[in-house]
Amino acid sequence: MKILIADDDPQILRALRITLTAKGYTVIVANDGAQAIAAAIDHHPDLYLLDLGMPQLDGIEVIQGIRGWTQAPILVVSGRSGAADKVEALDAGADDYITKPFAVEELLARIRALSRRVVQDDTSPVVRLGDTVIDLASHSVTRTTAEGTRQIRLTPTEWQFIEILIRNAGKLVTRKTILTSIWGSEHVEDTGYLRLYVSQLRRKLENDPANPVHVLTEPGMGYRLAGVTQA
Incomplete structure (x- = not known):
């Protein structure tokens, strides 16, 4: 441990x-x-x-x-x-x-x-967002399309962001929580960071980034990851 x-x-x-x-x-x-x-x-x-x-x-x-x-x-x-x-x-x-x-x-x-409370298994889940599979343990993202399966690269910060959302799948994660976790408390007002990375994640993970169904914004509060299933 x-x-x-x-x-x-x-x-x-x-x-x-x-x-x-x-x-x-x-x-x-x-x-x-x-x-x-x-x-x-x-x-x-x-x-x-x-x-x-x-x-x-x-x-x-x-x-x-x-x-x-x-x-x-x-x-x-x-x-x-x-x-x-x-x-x-x-x-x-x-x-x-x-x-x-x-x-x-x-x-x-x-x-x-x-x-004794620590869950020994499934600490790094493999999840599916529609056609996209995210493996937290191996830091691997793949998407299956009509042309086949391809790898999607996430930056280290994008990985931190999506992991926070995955580990709280279906729940609201506040902007302050994300900013503090990734950049520290001195950046709790820098919501421009969040908009930038949310846009990048949608472009990489959503079928239609302009109309997201997975990485959702809760206006004035934060973000929520929806439609998550175990792969």
């Missing part, structure tokens, strides 16, 4: 990395919120340990960002002990909360409890 630990305290990072590695976990570390988002996208951890008071992006922003495209368990490990902080983290999408300082045995117990 891969665990991402995000904390700006190097001693905490080192101690947790050593402890969890000794317990057989694969550990990825990040020392600020922006690194945490980047590592989440690159490594797809099975479980997250997040501090709240990190630079670049704080823990709440990280939770909101990764919740846009993954349901992997999130355990907040924070020095903030107030009820309001816990409620905010849980409302943002965290699954559990433990306060520093903590007993290692309790932390390991919390991790074991959360790990």
